[in-house]
Amino acid sequence: MINKKIWHETLHCHLGQYFLIDKILYQQKNKYHDIKIFDNSVMGRIMTIDNIVQTTEKDEFIYHEMLSHVPIFSHGLIKDVLIVGGGDGGILREVCKHKNINNITMVEIDISIINLCKKYFPTHSNNAYEDPRLELIIDNGLNFVKKTNKKFDLIISDSTDPIGPGKSLFISEFYLNCKKNLKKNGIFVAQNGVSFFQKNEIVSTYKNLKKYFYDASFYQAAIPTYYGGTMMFAWGSDNIELRLTNLEKLKSRIKKTKLIFNYYNPHIHISSFSLPQYIINTLDKS
Structure with a gap:
């Protein structure tokens, strides 16, 4: 709900977080989303979709670095990448930093998200949409993975x-088709909510991933914007050794790229797969 001074998130019905609004920059409802963009003195510019915080200028780097670099450095030989969603451009920005990647396909259902973020969040993509390796496709993610022949x-x-158009990216059919479109030793990762308040979401994802991947798991990061605990990232692969990549190998791979990060590092990478016991217990029962 928005009034003159306060925006309140409605993801959870019995508790929430609020942001003071310095200035409303954009608010519009289209056929896919109810989008709002406003300035906040602490978190900078904020975008909400369907009354849920999607990204902020202040802490976006944590989310985007962890969802991108953990699988890339775990694998070590990534050449072809598919990004489903990610219209704010943050994942694309991080993936484009890896010069050894040859092709990047990005599928986003709502072109308005891309255009708005180019205007209001230019540092998210940081001109990554101009990268010649990128093929941008405006389509439903599930529809794309069902019909594509690319690997x-x-x-x-x-x-x-998993609300509105996002629901289709959390169902068994989506994971099945992602598995079909992965090369040998390929990796699937996805944002999977804040586990403390969204246990049903990780249980559902885990059950589905186990159907199609030999190694189904999660890793985590603490991201202030996504309140309620740690943000979970789903992980699926048929090669368990990729998730267990050791410290020295990670250090060597990172050193070769000469990349500099604000959150990600090899120690964070390894520790992110250490899950709290309540999550382990929840998954063991599923």
Whole structure:
């Protein structure tokens, strides 16, 4: 709900977070989403979709670095990448930093998200949409993975919560087709909500991933914007050794790229797969 000074998130019905609005920059409802963009003195510019915070200028780097670099450095030989969603451009920006990647396909259902973020969040994409390796496709993600004949080393699902159009990216059919479109030793990763308040979401994802991937798991990162605990990222691969890539190998791979990060590092990478016991217990029962 928005009034003159306060925006309140409605993801959870019995509790929430609020942001003071310095200035409303954009608000419009289209056939896919109810989109709002406003300035906040602490978190900078904020975009909400369907009354749920999607991204902020202040802490977006945590989410985008972890969803991108963890699978890329775990694999070590990523050449072809599919990004499903991610219209704000943050995942694309991070993926484009890897010069050894040959082809990047991005599928976004709502072109208005891309255009709005280019205007209001230019540092998210940082001109990554101009990268010649990118093929941008405006389509429903599930529809694309069902019909494409392309194969990828990495599929990143950067979706909204499983509400509205985002629902189709959390169902068994989507995971099945992502598996079909992965090369040998390919990796699938996806945002999977804040586990403390969204246990049903990780249980559902885990059950579905186990149908199609030998190694189904999660890793995590603490992201202030997504309140309620740690943000979970789903992981699926048929090669368990990729998730267990050791510290020295990670350090070597990172050093070769000469990349500089604000959150990600090899120690964070390894520790992110260490899940709290309540999550382990929940998954063991599923």
